[in-house]
Amino acid sequence: MQEAGEFTMKMHPMWQGPLVAPGGNRQSPIDIRVRKSVFDPHLMPLIPEYDPRTCSQVWNNGYSFLVEYNDTTDKSTLKGGPLEDVFRLCQFHFHWGESNAWGSEHTVDRRLFPAELHMVHWNSNKYKLFEEAVMEENGLAVIGVFLKIGKRHEGLQKLVDVLPAVRHKDSVVEFTRFDPACLLPANIDDYWTYAGSLTTPPLTEAVTWIIMKQPIEVSHEQLAVFRSLLFTSAEEEVQKSMVNNFRVQQPLKGRTVRSSFT
């Protein structure tokens, strides 16, 4: 397994941007040093409650593919864990590499995974819209789940099957009745949590990160379909494979990573 920093690779321009947002003291992603994380006995179990009927579409936004949820009501929410409010699911997406040796944004004691799932939620107790919450320090909660190569993930296959329909940037396809809970690992009680930021523009320091200790397994073939997507729109002359769509690790700057387990 490669370690972060041991390789160089061509990166999509947007990830060659500011390594640290100007003045950023809580940027993401980070390396999670297990032995430096602090067990917090007050961390509660996470309570994800998702209604598959709020799933609406899959969209290639030129950085990743986003599975979007109707977030006009509290039908699909996350609460508990380190959270004091109710957070509404708005989308999930992934980050991955050109090879199985790297691709995740977070690492665990420098261990890289081939890909990472992010489930993005916003604080609907305090804000009316995602656009508002994305600018506030308690505005967002993102669940991170590491992907490792193994057996085929039957729940993920329904999503993999529609990806060819969103091969190009700005393409959209209707996608309904998908329960994102099927992408969570069996054990969601063991996680790390820390205060961080979005890892793509607007890079705002609005995120309570909740990183699952247990990865999920997907097949090599399923990840290969992720890599068949393109950063570029159908009109562009030069087509660029959508790979290595992850941000480089950011300085911890004295932050504490808490764990829900010993």
Ligand SMILES: COc1cccc(CN2CCc3cc(OS(N)(=O)=O)c(OC)cc3C2)c1
């Ligand atoms: C709906 O209101 C919006 C306001 C600003 C930006 C956006 C779009 N953005 C939201 C945050 C986000 C966050 C993303 O990644 S991440 N790793 O969660 O920071 C992301 O990865 C492809 C895409 C997006 C899409 C929506």
Ligand SMILES: [Zn+2]
């Ligand atoms: Zn992400």
